[in-house]
Structure formats: C-alpha cells, structure tokens
Amino acid sequence: MILDCAVIGGGPAGLNAALVLGRSRRKTILFDDNKPRNSVTSESHGFITRDGIHPQEFKRIAQEELSRYPDVRIEKQRVHRINKVSPLFQVETENGEVYSAKKIILATGFKEVLPDIPRVKEFYGKSLFSCPFCDGWELRDRALAVIADDQKAFHMAKMVSNWTNDLIIFTNGSKVLSLEEQELLKSNGITINEKKIASFIGEEGMLEKIQFEDETEVLREGGFIAAEWKQAACFQSSLEYTLNEQGGIATDSWQRTNTEGVFACGDTRIAGPSQLIIAAGEGSMAAMSVNAALIEEKFKPEKKHV
Template structure:
C-alpha cells in the first residue's frame, strides 16, 4: 500500500502535522520511536491551555486524539533509512518493515550534546535547562548560572538575565567571549568564571554549588546550559536536503525543503528552538503545505 504522507518524528511538530493530515483525509503514518529530546523534562510551558503539562501526558493526549482519525496510523518504531525511488519515498524501519509514501515530513529534531562536566546529567531537566523562556519563570529571582562553552553563551546570558539579577557565566575553561562582550556582561552585573569546572554539587537533581578546578566554589540554585546541537537523524542529508547556517534543514515559508516532496518542521529547522507551541505550529504549516500540494496535483 502506498500512503500519502509519512511523518518521521513523534514530538509536537510531528503530532500536529499528523493531526492536520488526518483531518484532511490523507493516509498518514506517524513514526515515533518514543525517544523524545525532552525526556528529562517534567513540565512543558508556554502552550496555552497546557502550561505546566508533563510532556509524556501531552504526547499521550495527542496520540489519543489521532486515534479518532482512521487515515492516521502510529508506528511505534524507529526509521532506519529513507530514500526516493521512482517518485516514491521508500522507508525502512529497524524492525525490517518497509513502507512507501508520496510525500514525507521530517520532524526528527535535534539532539543535545551536554558539556563534559561531572554530574551535569543529574541536574539537567530538574534545575539546569536549555531554554529560559521554557523554565526561567520557575527559577526567577534566584542565583543562577549560565554554563556555556561556545559563543552562544553571550546571548544566553543576556536572555537569562531577564529572570534574575544574580547571574554568573561559566565557560568551563574556554575563552568564548570577546573583550567587548565581557565588558557588556560585567557592566550588567554578570560575573564571568573562565576556570575549568571540576564538578557540580547538589542533591536529588537540585544544584547548589559549582566547584572549579582552581578551588573556587560558587553558590547557585539553578541555571541554563548551552549544549551542542546535532541533527537527530541523517535523513535530510541522505535525501539531499540543503542545510541552513544553523545546521537545520533549510525550508521556505511553506516548510518545503530543497527536495521535491520533502517537508520539514519543528526543531529540525533550528537548533535550540525548543518552544513547544512553535514546533506544533510548524507541524501544522507543513501538513497544510502537503495538503495544498496534493490539491494542486489533483487539478493539474
């Protein structure tokens, strides 16, 4: 059987894309290997009517809603390869199953590579986060730290300062700021620690101190990390999609990639763009674009 559209990735973008496709009566398969990037997160914020919801619960509700639409099927398995042959996308899973689709939506997102710092994974998702807009409110007015090993730390520090006046920046031994950037941060009361971090200190996921290799210890009660981002899958590259300057898949305003029949949405486009509501909206746009393409083909 040839389906209309395969959606790869079961996060907010892929789920919303599948919903719109199902409501448009397009035979759709959503591939979800149940390995979300935000698995460590206990609450999602910034989505009206769902502020503070557990991401697992959000996915459960979304999948339950998709069950209402007979043209949408959820395959809970990982896609291994995708290629185009004779105008159709050939999809193979790690279980050895094969599918054919007329169009494809990539919603696979990015994966985070955390700095190599002792105990960092214990605190990530509980008191250390990557997105101030997602988690800054819960940590407002506390002593916070920004941990960054790349120049992105300058922007992250400026954004994080919106929620606290007690902020430090730790570069873990890396020289990431220009002299002008250091001046800007220091003039705004943000102290910079360029020493190597020995370890993070705290209990049950809640950070209390940062210990540096030179013996310095600084107190903090939370903060933000600037992770390194990588595409979670190589499907875009293997299909020949062009990447943008941020390493995401390049699309136009309708979420069409540079490859005919391939669409992309959500975190797959921009590393670190982790706002739930934005990803869901982009999934909707990708699905609308797929549907519009089918309608135009029908009337050609």
Template sequence: MILDCAVIGGGPAGLNVALVLGRSRRKTVLFDDNQPRNAVTSESHGFMTRDGIDPQELKRIAQEELGKYPDVQVEKQRVLDVGKKEGLFELKAVDGKVFLAKKLILATGFKEVLPDLERVEEFYGKSLFSCPFCDGWEMRDRPLAVISENENAFHLVKVASNWTDDLIVCTNGKALLSAEERSILESKGIQVYTEKIARLVGNHGALEKIEFESGAAILREGGFIAPHWVQASDISASLGCKLNALGGIETDGMKRTNVEGIFACGDTLMAGPSQLIMAAADGSMAAICINAALIEEKFKQ
C-alpha cells in the same frame, strides 16, 4: 496501499502534522520511536491550556486525538531506511514493514550534546536547563549561573537576567566574551568566570555549587546551560537534504527541502527557539503546505 504522507518524528511538530493531514483526509503514517530530546523534562511550559504538562502525557493525549481520524495510523517504532522508487518514498521500519508514500516529512528534531562536565547529566532537566523561556519562571529570583562554551554565551546570559538579579556566567576555560561584552555584563552586576569547571556539586538533581579547577567555588541553585545541537537522525543526510548554517534542515517558505517531495518542520530546522508551541505551529504549517502540494498535483494538466 500508497499513502499521501509519511511523517517521521512523533514530537509536537510531527503530531500536529498528522493531525492536520488527518483532518484533510490524507492517508498518513506517523512514526514515533519515543526517544524524545526532552526525556529528562517532567513539565512543559508555555503552551496554553497545557502549561506544566508532562511531555509524555501531552503525547498520549495527542495520539488519542489522532485515533479519531481513520486515515492516520501511528507506528510506535523507528524507521530504518528511506529510499525513493518510481516517484514514491519507500520506508522500512524496524519490524520489517514497508510503507509507500507520495510525500515525506522529517520532524525528527535534534539531540543535545552537553558540555563535558562532571555530573552534568544529574542536574540537567532538574536545576539546569537550556531554555529560559521554558523554565525561567520556576528558577526566578534564585542565584543562577549560565554555563556556555559557545558564541551564544553573551546572548544567553542577557536573556537569563530577565528572571534573576543574581547571575554569573561561566565559559569553562573558553575566551568567548569580548572586552566590551564583559564590561557590559559586569556593569549589570554579572560576574564572568573563565576558569575551567572541575565539577558541579549538589544532591538529587538540585545544584548547590560550581567548583573550579583552582579549588575556588561559588554557590548556585541552578541556571542555564548551552548544549551543542546535532540532528537526531541521519535520514536527512542519507536523502541528500541540505543543512543550514546551524546544522538544521534547510527549507523554503513552503517547508520544502531541496529534495523533491521531502518537507521538514519543527526543531529539526534549528531555525529558532526550541519551544513546544512553536514546533507544533510549524507542524501545522508544514501539513498545510503538503496538502497544498497534493491539491496542485491533483489539478495539474
């Protein structure tokens, strides 16, 4: 059977793609190997009617809803290889199954590479987070730190200051801030620490203090950290999809990549804030664009 669309990635973007395509009576397969970027997250926020939900519970509900649409099938496995043959995409899954589809959408997301700090994994997702809009409310009014080794340090600390008046920024030995930026931050009571961090200290995921290589330390109860983002899958590269300046898949206004028949959406674009509700919305738009493309092909003379 030839499918209308194959969706790779079962996060909020991919799930919403499948939902809208299913409601459009498009024969669709959704691949989800359940290796989410936010595996350390126990609560997702900012999605109306689902604020505070466990991401795995959200996925369970979404997949259950997809079961109402007979044209959608969910494959809980990874795609090993994708090729193109006679105008169709050929997808080979881990279990050996082969799927043929007219259109392909990549909703594979990205991976976070954390700074090389001792014990950082213990605190990430519990008291150190990447998104103030997602977790700032839970950390409000506490003594917090922004830890960043890249050029977005100034922006991140400005945003984080919305949730606390007791804030510092640590650049872990990197000279990231200009004299003007440091002056602005210090005028707002935000101290800048450029010394390399020796270790993070705390218990059961709760940060207690940051120790520097000099032996100095400062008490903190949590904060925000800036990971490096990379594509979670190499499928887009193997298919020749262009990337944008941030390393995300480049698309036009119709979610089309530079490769005919391939669309992309969600966090894999790396085009804005990484929030569940925005990824889901992007998936809905991508599905509408795919449906429009299929309709135009149907009526093409």
C-alpha cells in the same frame, strides 16, 4: 496501500502534522520511537492550555486525539531507511516493514551535546536548562548560573539577566568575552567567572554548588547551559535535501525542503527557538503544504500528445 504521507517523528511537530493530515482525509502514517530530547524534564511550559504539562502526558493527549481520525495510524517504531523510488518514497522500519508514501514529513527533532563537565547530565532538565523561555520563570529570582564556553556566552547572560539579579556567567576556562562585553555585563551586575569547572554538586538533580579545578566552590541554585545541537535523525536515506548553516534541514516558509515531496518541521530544522508550540505550528504548516501539493497534482492538466 500507497499512503499520502509518512510522518517521521512523533513529537509536537509530527503529531500536529498528522492531526492536520487526518482532518484533511489524507492516508497518513506517523512513526515514532519516543526518544525526544525533552524526556529529561518533567514539565513543559509556554504552550497555552498546556502550561506545565508533563511531556509524555502531552504526547498521550495528542495520540488520543489522533485516534479519532481513521486515516491516521501511529507506528511506535524507528524508521531505518527512506528512499525515493520515483514517484513514491519507500520508508523502511527497524522491523524490516516497508511502506510506500507520496510525501514525507521529517519531524525527527535534534539532539544536544552537553559540555563535557562531570555530572552535568544529572542536573540537565531538573535545575540546569537550555532555554530561559521554557524554564526561566521557575528559576526566577534565584542564584543562577549561565555556563557557556563559546560565542553564545554574552547573549545567554544578557537573556537570563531578565529572570534574576543574582547571575554569574561561567566560561569553564575559556576567554570568550571581549573587554567591551565584560564591561557591559559587569555594569549590569553580572559576575564573570573564567575558572575551569571540575563538577556540579547537588542532590537529585538540584544544583547546590559549582566546584572548580582549583578546589574553590560557588553556590548556585540552577541555571542555563549552552549545548551544541545536532540532527537526531540517523536513518539511511537517498534524499538529498540541503542543510542550513546550523546543520538543520533547510526549508522555505511552507516547510518544503529542496527535495520535491519532502517537508521538514520542528527542531529538525535547527532554526529559530526550540519550542513545543513553534514545532507544532510548523507541523501544521507542513501538513497544509503536503495537502496543497497533493491537490495541485490532482488538478494538473494532463499533457496532450500530438
């Protein structure tokens, strides 16, 4: 059977794309190997009607809703390869199954690379986070840290100061703040610490102290850490879509990549804020775009041969 669309990735972006496609009566398959980056956390915030929900519960509800639509099928396996075999796409899974689809939606998310600081992974997602809009409210008014050793440092410190008056920025041995930035931070009550971090200290992911290489320590209860963002998708592919400056998949406002028939949505674009509701919105838009493209193909006037 030729599918209308194969959606790769079943986070909020892919799930919402599949919902809109199912409601549009499009034969859709959604592949997901369930390794989202927010698996380290137990609560997702900021999605109206779902504020505070466990990420896996969010997925469970979404999959249950999709089960109402007979044209949508979920395959809980990894996509290994995607090839264009004109005019279709061939999607091959890790189990060696091959599916043919008219359109592809890439919703594979991104991976973050945390700074190489001992024990950082124990705290990430529990008391250290990357996005204050996601977790700032839960950490409000506490003794917080911003940990950033690159150009994001100044911006992050300004942002996080919205949630607490007790903020220290740790640059982990780097000199990334200009004199002007240092003055601005200090005049807003933000302390700067440029020592090299030796380790994070605390129990069960709850930060208590930051320890430095010179063996001094600073008490902190949580905070925000700058991470590098990289494409999560690592399948082989003959698709030649362009990447943007951040390394994400470039799209227009209709989620179209520059490869005809290939759409991308959510974190995989590494553009703008990384949020469930934004990923879901982009998934919806990608599905409408797929639908529009299929309708245009159906109503295309046939070429007359003379």
